[in-house]
Amino acid sequence: MGAISSLFGYLLNALYTVFNNYGIAIIVFSVILRIILVPITIKQQKSLKTSAKLQEQMKEIQRKYKNNPEKLNQETIDLYKREKVSPFAGCFSSIIQLVIILSVFWLVSQPLTYMKKIDTDVINDYKTQLQQEGNQSTYAEIAIINKYGEQDERVRLNMDFLGLDLSKVPSSNLGDWTVYIIPLLYVISSVVSIKISNNFTKKKKDDKKAITDGSQVKVEDEPNELEAMEAMNKNMMYMLPLMSVFIAFIAPLGLALYWFISNVLIIIEKIIIDSVMKHKEEKENA
Numbered sequence: 001m002g003a004i005s006s007l008f009g010y011l012l013n014a015l016y017t018v019f020n021n022y023g024i025a026i027i028v029f030s031v032i033l034r035i036i037l038v039p040i041t042i043k044q045q046k047s048l049k050t051s052a053k054l055q056e057q058m059k060e061i062q063r064k065y066k067n068n069p070e071k072l073n074q075e076t077i078d079l080y081k082r083e084k085v086s087p088f089a090g091c092f093s094s095i096i097q098l099v100i101i102l103s104v105f106w107l108v109s110q111p112l113t114y115m116k117k118i119d120t121d122v123i124n125d126y127k128t129q130l131q132q133e134g135n136q137s138t139y140a141e142i143a144i145i146n147k148y149g150e151q152d153e154r155v156r157l158n159m160d161f162l163g164l165d166l167s168k169v170p171s172s173n174l175g176d177w178t179v180y181i182i183p184l185l186y187v188i189s190s191v192v193s194i195k196i197s198n199n200f201t202k203k204k205k206d207d208k209k210a211i212t213d214g215s216q217v218k219v220e221d222e223p224n225e226l227e228a229m230e231a232m233n234k235n236m237m238y239m240l241p242l243m244s245v246f247i248a249f250i251a252p253l254g255l256a257l258y259w260f261i262s263n264v265l266i267i268i269e270k271i272i273i274d275s276v277m278k279h280k281e282e283k284e285n286a
Contacts, residue, residue, distance in 0.1 A: 005106040005114045011032065012115050022157055026254055033262070041269055105255055108251065109255075110141045111141060116157070126144040126148055130144065138169070138250075139169065142167045170250075182260055193270070
């Protein structure tokens with residue numbers, strides 16, 4: 001994670017040099033990172049859309065080879081290969097998100113190390129001074145910035161964003177109502193994002209109902225592997241935001257700002273990509 005945090009740090013520091021504001025730098029950083037991840041998002045949604053279409057084929061394979069597990073597994077693998085679908089597409093995307101979450105957490109927790117690239121000896125000297133003064137802050141580098149930033153330009157960071165101090169940690173400032181603004185916006189955006197994803201999934205399920213000879217085909221209730229993968233992906237979709245809310249509560253506000261902006265961009269991505277894919281399908285069917 002440290003290597004990725006360091007790589008992100010170069011970009012964030014370059015943006016900070018341009019805007020001289022930590023909050024604006026984080027917002028632009030979020031936009032750039034989402035643009036880089038767009039191909040992965042498109043591939044994921046295409047894969048999940050194709051997986052939904054394979055439900056009926058999977059059920060047919062299960063009915064045909066339910067007494068032959070070996071043949072069932074082989075036919076399932078062949079189906080995935082033939083349709084070029086990975087049942088773990090959603091999980092792969094979630095793993096990437098988890099890596100990014102942890103990397104950005106390290107980045108905003110230790111901005112002097114990963115962003116400003118300050119010499120370790122300088123940071124350790126300031127840490128020693130803080131300890132001697134009785135300051136036992138969980139985020140020593142944030143404390144260094146707040147205490148010594150005015151007198152040492154090397155450790156100075158402008159963390160004031162629209163009147164909000166992005167260096168503050170909600171769990172350490174429970175009496176300050178302003179520390180809840182960005183985390184609350186993040187929670188709201190997460191709920192909206194999950195709701196949109198669920199609506200897309202429900203719509204795909206409704207659209208895939210097969211019609212044969214003018215009558216609806218009855219779908220068996222027994223689960224198949226694609227449904228199991230879908231359930232796993234759904235669990236991951238809920239788990240990441242819940243984990244992120246907890247981390248946002250114990251991390252500097254800069255992290256919650258990054259997550260909030262990323263969520264807004266993800267919502268926009270989902271709507272646009274789904275609209276484009278739907279238009280393409282309608283054109284092909286016509």
